[in-house]
Amino acid sequence: MVEKLFRKDPYSDSCKATVTSSKDGEITLDRTIFFAFAGGQQSDSGIMGGFKVLEARVDGPEIRYKLEEGATLNEGDKIEVKIDMEKRKKIMRLHSAAHLVYGVFIKHTGITKLIGSNVTEDKSRIDFEYQTSLLEMLPPIEEETNKIIEQDAEIKTYPDENKPDRWWWECMDMKYPCGGTHLKSLGEIGKIKLKRKNIGSGKERIEITLV
Numbered sequence: 261m262v263e264k265l266f267r268k269d270p271y272s273d274s275c276k277a278t279v280t281s282s283k284d285g286e287i288t289l290d291r292t293i294f295f296a297f298a299g300g301q302q303s304d305s306g307i308m309g310g311f312k313v314l315e316a317r318v319d320g321p322e323i324r325y326k327l328e329e330g331a332t333l334n335e336g337d338k339i340e341v342k343i344d345m346e347k348r349k350k351i352m353r354l355h356s357a358a359h360l361v362y363g364v365f366i367k368h369t370g371i372t373k374l375i376g377s378n379v380t381e382d383k384s385r386i387d388f389e390y391q392t393s394l395l396e397m398l399p400p401i402e403e404e405t406n407k408i409i410e411q412d413a414e415i416k417t418y419p420d421e422n423k424p425d426r427w428w429w430e431c432m433d434m435k436y437p438c439g440g441t442h443l444k445s446l447g448e449i450g451k452i453k454l455k456r457k458n459i460g461s462g463k464e465r466i467e468i469t470l471v
């Protein structure tokens with residue numbers, strides 16, 4: 261089982277690791293700071309042992325990394341893992357923002373049915389099941405969210421007491437299950453902007469971008 265260092269220290273951009281398997285251009289590691297797509301959050305970008313990582317995917321307790329063609333890493337190799345920290349930081353800002361916007365929306369609308377979410381380095385989005393357009397609510401919710409961000413409350417992430425691989429995100433009176441990478445406090449998000457998209461009858465999408 262790979263040790264997911266990105267959960268305890270999401271601000272770290274490199275780590276030493278040992279290759280635990282290497283097959284068909286894919287490797288697994290004993291420990292990693294390189295996040296692989298999960299819970300709607302995009303994978304990191306980076307290099308391992310000097311080779312570019314093309315894809316990262318969760319496979320049960322492991323993360324499999326597909327390396328660029330010609331990569332020659334073998335089981336037992338000790339390597340350095342480095343990630344694109346600029347991309348990671350944007351993802352952290354947009355992911356923490358998505359949780360906050362969700363919290364503000366459910367307070368205003370009573371919505372509880374989240375039907376999807378996604379976080380990339382450019383934007384994050386949350387999809388709700390809701391029968392009327394959320395368009396009119398956007399400006400006040402955007403304003404309120406930005407005011408809360410300015411208060412710079414602390415964000416805590418920690419493992420579940422009973423299930424150590426399940427993690428929680430907690431901030432003010434909000435608490436959601438989440439294994440993604442997050443900021444230490446809301447102020448680091450900076451200012452956000454909201455946009456609404458209709459994605460079908462009874463379905464509303466809110467897109468969040470950084471200003």
Ligand SMILES: [Zn+2]
Pocket residue numbers: 299355359429437438439440
């Ligand atoms: Zn999350």
